Amino acid sequence: MAVLVSNRLFDRLRRRAARSSLAAPLAALAALAVICAGGTAAWAQGWRVNLTPSLPGLLYRVVPIAEAQPGDYVEFCRPLPIGHLPDGPCPDGTARLLKRVIATAGDRVLFTPHDIAVYRGGQEPIVYRAPWQVRDSKGKPLPHPTWGAEILVTPGHVVVIGDHLMSLDSRYFGLVKGE
Incomplete structure (x- = not known):
């Protein structure tokens, strides 16, 4: 027992x-x-974690391009095969870009070699310091399709700018279309 x-x-x-x-x-x-x-x-x-030096913060909220307002962040695949990006889910195998919107449908945008001026309604322009870079960080030439052009932003498109001077943004590929 x-x-x-x-x-x-x-x-x-x-x-x-x-x-x-x-x-x-x-x-x-x-x-x-x-x-x-x-x-x-x-x-x-819409919350995204940024682990690159392209933006100063770590956590960002993105909105669809069709709903974006100035100051919002949008995420998209690069429209032109320029710059060096990490691998990612875009059709060309690169990472998506995360940029701040500065102009939306109806805004007129003037690109110069040193600035981007956004004309909204009858107001004075909002000027963003955005000097053109001739080459990317690896020494490859960058295109300047919008240099000297005044563009009317059409519905479904935005103009974006990076938060640092070496950013790949609308200076080099113009309008960004919603996906």
């Missing part, structure tokens, strides 16, 4: 030990599931 009780006690302790050895991995798996679900929900709401 004593052997039977000790065997039952041993079995019970062994099962409890087995459960407790699974507790840590199961808790880690549950935590990972919560993080993934939260990340997916944040992604769907």
Whole structure:
């Protein structure tokens, strides 16, 4: 009888030990599931993490180009095969760009070698310091399709600018179309 009780006690302790050895991995798996679900929900709401030096912050909220207003951030694939970008989901295999909108449908935009002037309604222009770079960071020539042009932003398009002078933005590829 004593052997039977000790065997039952041993079995019970062994099962409890087995459960407790699974507790840590199961808790880690549950935590990972919560993080993934939260990340997916944040992604769907437009939140993006920026790990590049192209923007000063870490977390940004993007809006669709069709809904963008000046000051909003939009995400898009580069319209021209210029610059050096990390690998990503765009059709050309590069990462998406994250830029600030400075002009939307109905705005007139004047590109000069040193500035971008945005004319909105009858107001004085908003001037953004944006000197043209002749070459990218790897020494390859950059196009200047908008240099000296005054462009009317059409519906479904925006003009974007980077938050640093070496940014790939509308200075080099003009209007950005909603996807």
